Amino acid sequence: MTARLRAPGLTRAGLFLVLGTLFCAAIIVAVREAYGYPVFADGGIVPKAQNAILLLSLLIAPLWFLVGLGAFDYWFYWAAGKRTRPEDHSGHGATSWKDYFRVNTDHKVIGIQYVVTSFFFMLIGGLLAMLVRAELAAPGSQFVDANAFNGLFSVHASLMIFLFIIPVFAGLANYVLPLMIGAPDMAFPRLNALSFWMLPIAGVMMTASFFAPGGSFSTGWTAYAPLSTSAPIGQMFFTIGVQFAGASSIATALNFLVTIITMRAPGMSFWRMPLLVWANFSTSLLVVIATPFIAASQFFVLFDYALGFNFFRPERDGDILMYQHVFWFYSHPAVYIMMLPGFGIISEVLAVKARKPIFGYRMMAFSLLAIVLLGFTVWAHHMFVSGMQDWIRIPMMVTTAIIAVPTGIKIFSWLATLWKGVLHMDTPMLWALGFITMFTLGGISGVVLAMVPMDIYVSDTYFIVAHIHYVLYGGSLFTIYAGVYYWFPKMTGRMFDERLGKIHFWMTFVSFNATFGPMHLVGVKGMPRRVADYAEEFAAWNLFISLSSFVLGLSTLVFIYNMVASWRGGRRASANPWRALTLEWQVTSPPPVFNFDRIPTVVGGPYEYGVPGHVHGIMEPAEEARPKQAAGASSAEEGV
Amino acid sequence: MGLEERSLAQTGPRPERPHARADWKQMLGIGIVASILGVVAGLLIDWFPIAASNEAKPIDTLWDVLIIASVPVFVGVCVVVLFSVIKFRMRDGEEELDGPPIHGNTRLEVIWTAIPAILLVGLCTYAFIVLEDVEKAQANTxxxxxxxxxxxxxxxxxxxxxxxxxxxxxxxxxxxxxxxxxxxxxxxxxxxxxxxxxxxxxxxxxxxxxxxxxxxxxxxxxxxxxxxxxxxxxxxxxxxxxxxxxxxxxxxxxxxxxxNPPEPTPAAGGGGGSGAAADGKQLFTANCASCHTLSDAGANGTTGPNLDETLPGQDAAAIRTSIAEPSVEIVDGYTNIMPNDYEQRLGAEGVDALAEYLAEVTKEG
The missing domain is CATH 2.60.40.420 (Cupredoxins -  blue copper proteins)
Structure with a gap:
């Protein structure tokens, strides 16, 4: 028992979590006693002391948990001058499911940890959405009160954004990106493990907020001040949870940037990188630059809430609009953080499934970078009705509209990629095509929202709810499904059930549109969002939307069943079931522990389908590699 | 069209795919018809609630323009996707076949960069004009x-x-x-x-x-x-x-x-009930019903405590205190968010009338 408690792992982490909480409680009790504030009264702890202990524990106890887990063991050994365990990949790989519950530095293990964890929180978030829709099935109050309802949609959005869409992309890329560029692992494996383990902390914190005194955070995922600075303690579960999710995000993004810049295989020039790599390169730039802003906005809230600062107290010269500016300076680029990796996935899937090179490869890469740049110039379009200075709305409208141009280039190039291809209409392809159509619709409603007079009317209505779900569900989530199905054989070594995959797609596609399509109508008719109760005239549509959403929820279970059952007993996958050219398909499924037995050499573009004798990479070190076809090697450069 | 036909970099003999012959004109025709149908449907939908201001018309017209501009884009993308799926999907015997290695076409890419950009700048200009129109200062405001x-x-x-x-x-x-x-x-x-x-x-x-x-x-x-x-x-x-x-x-x-509010007079006529009760009920409906449930007034708000449950047994004086100073006593499970200025808003008589009304209708509880 003592040995288990001393060894790094979840047992020791649990122990440290308890110790950390006691540590925080001791500090608060000691400080309150020293200043003469009461701690205990009426046989119980006074609420202020209880909140203080809770708040400090939220900040500090997770760090104890990480120490207990062993995330910092190497650095502690090193700092103490003890013998460190060299990072020789000997701890790599997972031989049983238990290996996924410890600190592991293998990017493939971490990738699966990321994907499974984020889908776990996606199911929780989805369940919350079902509860929201059940409440909204009829006007008036059904079964939750106003506070619980506000909590449901707030936690739903926060989990879906910070614990699902952003990290699931990081997880997929964690798995396939080093393989795609011919690297044995990520650049910083220990940092990679630390990034992952901060994620469940954030997720558990946000989910656990329902048990906080006064209920969960209920100010929306936007947490606008001063509502958030005057809310019950549950708000802090968001404020501090976001810090952990954000730190995880930033560390992973740095890791991707360094990996992509320094660890490409010989011959893998930037213009030979698969577009998924380009997409994650662009996303990581966005994350590294933008995410500190949401951290700042939430620290402002924390300081106002806990320390009595005056960032958002107008009577003390605070500025309430500043919160929105700082928040959206992250949260608009965050929309692209949640979309660009999906663009990368779609480019991979479409090229392979249409058996054609990506149309306009360089423009595809340039348009990603254009979106990164323009993404920082549009944030105030979320604030057209906020009361900010009027003139700034016009430049923000123009940049918002213009950002549709690089996005349009991508859509049209994908369509041109389909043209005259040999389309394999299997599950990943269905999701990719579903994405193109649904995301176009979400993009169009985005352009509608960019038009200031239109936005003034529809902002804060269900039109917004419809728009963001077309972008994040029909957009991001469809690409996630495409990617998960596409790389499932590589990640698990098994084939998924194609029939169930198609059922999943069609069920989702139909019920998705039935759920979110009518929201455009009720929104323009005047139904505000974030309300538990609504006017009688919206009752019929809302009932229809709720029923559709339950079907949508069920369709997710088809996916989960397919994944679990196929992973356990699916047909064995060959190394390259899709006949793809990119490097991850040139190794076994799942890949060997060290990815490549010999570092490969890249001799051509990644999508040279239809070019006779095409080769992307040779599984030999550079000095032994003899590119046989000069034409295949250079046609990507010539083609554009 | 036919732009990309010329850019075909055919590098070897390619098997014929007779079913996959792309007919641009056919696709264009279908797209135009579908777009027209979509635009007509979009314009026929009764989108907005009733319009009651001068600002409504330009905004509603902007919406129509946006429908006309955006439906063809969406329909166009869908038509190309469906057309590709029908024409170019893999048939039996094509499992090992690859498509033609088309890498791009600069002219096409310039076109689909420029046309959306022009369209969007045009829409922005129009939206700007509408914005100026609906926000301009009027005389005699x-x-x-x-x-x-x-x-x-x-x-x-x-x-x-x-x-x-x-x-x-x-x-x-x-x-x-x-x-x-x-x-x-x-x-x-x-x-x-x-x-x-x-x-x-x-x-x-x-x-x-x-x-x-x-x-x-x-x-x-x-x-x-x-x-x-x-x-x-x-x-x-x-x-x-x-x-x-x-x-x-x-x-x-x-x-x-x-x-110059008229002196409070007992409600004349209007059926039974004392003056205070009738007046109190009106005050309740206007001020309290959105947050509190009270069966007598047909109110079903859930933000604050359910008065049918919490008030029975309290006299008018106690209820009066709860209205004027809500923070004195908080019902379990609720937080102190009720405004504390009802005495200023309704006047002392108003609060009295409200408290009397509430005591009367909840006393038998």
């Missing part, structure tokens, strides 16, 4: 101060006698004279709110510490809902009021009444 707080709106009018003192609307209803340009000056006491009359189409946030303004000119007599559109806490969904657009004469008479 009446300013109405709108104050939002959790979870009610209060409206203040300039006194027509020019004394500079404001007249507050007592019933929680926003009266506006028809065809009178209005400038709303929005303020908030506690958190963000958003003052929105869907029938007027315009909205803006009420921000603590700032005054935010916008203009409308109501042009249709009637009653229209006022909605708080910015999440403001527990009672956000119930933060509703009514905008009443009336003729000039009715408005002047109403404002006169607000400025």
């Amino acid at each position: 009446m300013e109405v101060r709108v104050v939002g707080e959790q979870f009610a709106w209060t409206f203040f009018y300039p006194n027509p006698d020019g004394s500079g003192e404001e007249i507050a609307a007592t019933r929680g209803e926003l009266y506006l004279p028809v065809n009178q340009p209005i400038k709303f000056n929005l303020q908030a006491k506690d958190v963000l709110h958003d003052f929105w009359v869907p029938a007027f189409r315009m909205k803006k946030d009420a921000v603590p510490g700032m005054t935010v303004s916008y203009r409308v000119t109501p042009n249709r007599i009637g009653r229209y809902p006022i909605v708080c559109a910015e999440l403001c806490g527990l009672g956000h969904a119930t933060m509703r009021a009514t905008a009443v657009v009336v003729s000039r004469e009715d408005f002047d008479a109403w404002l006169e009444e607000q400025a």
Whole structure:
């Protein structure tokens, strides 16, 4: 028992979590006693002391948990001058499911940890959405009160954004990106493990907020001040949870940037990188630059809430609009953080499934970078009705509209990629095509929202709810499904059930549109969002939307069943079931522990389908590699 | 078209795919017909609530223009996807076949960069013109101060006698004279709110510490809902009021009444019930019903405690204290969010009447 408690792992982490909480409680009790504030009264702890202990524990106890887990063991050994365990990949790989519950530095293990964890929180978030829709099935109050309802949609959005869409992309890329560029692992494996383990902390914190005194955070995922600075303690579960999710995000993004810049295989020039790599390169730039802003906005809230600062107290010269500016300076680029990796996935899937090179490869890469740049110039379009200075709305409208141009280039190039291809209409392809159509619709409603007079009317209505779900569900989530199905054989070594995959797609596609399509109508008719109760005239549509959403929820279970059952007993996958050219398909499924037995050499573009004798990479070190076809090697450069 | 045909970099003999012959004209025809049908359907849908201001027309027209501009884009993408799926999908025997290695076409890419850019700049220009149109200052504007707080709106009018003192609307209803340009000056006491009359189409946030303004000119007599559109806490969904657009004469008479409220007289006629109860019930409906449940008044708010359950057994004096100073006693499971200024809002007599009414209708509990 003592040995288990001393060894790094979840047992020791649990122990440290308890110790950390006691540590925080001791500090608060000691400080309150020293200043003469009461701690205990009426046989119980006074609420202020209880909140203080809770708040400090939220900040500090997770760090104890990480120490207990062993995330910092190497650095502690090193700092103490003890013998460190060299990072020789000997701890790599997972031989049983238990290996996924410890600190592991293998990017493939971490990738699966990321994907499974984020889908776990996606199911929780989805369940919350079902509860929201059940409440909204009829006007008036059904079964939750106003506070619980506000909590449901707030936690739903926060989990879906910070614990699902952003990290699931990081997880997929964690798995396939080093393989795609011919690297044995990520650049910083220990940092990679630390990034992952901060994620469940954030997720558990946000989910656990329902048990906080006064209920969960209920100010929306936007947490606008001063509502958030005057809310019950549950708000802090968001404020501090976001810090952990954000730190995880930033560390992973740095890791991707360094990996992509320094660890490409010989011959893998930037213009030979698969577009998924380009997409994650662009996303990581966005994350590294933008995410500190949401951290700042939430620290402002924390300081106002806990320390009595005056960032958002107008009577003390605070500025309430500043919160929105700082928040959206992250949260608009965050929309692209949640979309660009999906663009990368779609480019991979479409090229392979249409058996054609990506149309306009360089423009595809340039348009990603254009979106990164323009993404920082549009944030105030979320604030057209906020009361900010009027003139700034016009430049923000123009940049918002213009950002549709690089996005349009991508859509049209994908369509041109389909043209005259040999389309394999299997599950990943269905999701990719579903994405193109649904995301176009979400993009169009985005352009509608960019038009200031239109936005003034529809902002804060269900039109917004419809728009963001077309972008994040029909957009991001469809690409996630495409990617998960596409790389499932590589990640698990098994084939998924194609029939169930198609059922999943069609069920989702139909019920998705039935759920979110009518929201455009009720929104323009005047139904505000974030309300538990609504006017009688919206009752019929809302009932229809709720029923559709339950079907949508069920369709997710088809996916989960397919994944679990196929992973356990699916047909064995060959190394390259899709006949793809990119490097991850040139190794076994799942890949060997060290990815490549010999570092490969890249001799051509990644999508040279239809070019006779095409080769992307040779599984030999550079000095032994003899590119046989000069034409295949250079046609990507010539083609554009 | 045929641009990309020329760029085909055919590098070897390629098997014929007779079923996959792409007919541009056919696809274009289908796309145009489908777009026209889509635009017609989009324009036929009755999207908006009733329009009651001069600002509504340009905004509704902008919406129609956006439908006309965007439906063909969506239909176009869908048609190309469906056309590709039908024409180019893999048939038996094509499992090992690859498509032609088309890497791009500069002219095509320039076209689909330039045309959307021009279209978008055009739309922005039009939207800018509409914005200038709906926000331009009008002569002879009446300013109405709108104050939002959790979870009610209060409206203040300039006194027509020019004394500079404001007249507050007592019933929680926003009266506006028809065809009178209005400038709303929005303020908030506690958190963000958003003052929105869907029938007027315009909205803006009420921000603590700032005054935010916008203009409308109501042009249709009637009653229209006022909605708080910015999440403001527990009672956000119930933060509703009514905008009443009336003729000039009715408005002047109403404002006169607000400025010199008639002496409270027992309700004449109107069926049974004492004067206090009838008056109290009215006050309750206007001020309390959005947050509290009370069967006698048909109220079913859930933000605050259910008065059918909590009040029985309390006398009028105790209830009066709870209204005037809500923080004195908090029902378990609720937080102290009820405004504490009802004594100022309703006057001492109003609170008395309200407390008496509540004590009377809940006593048998």
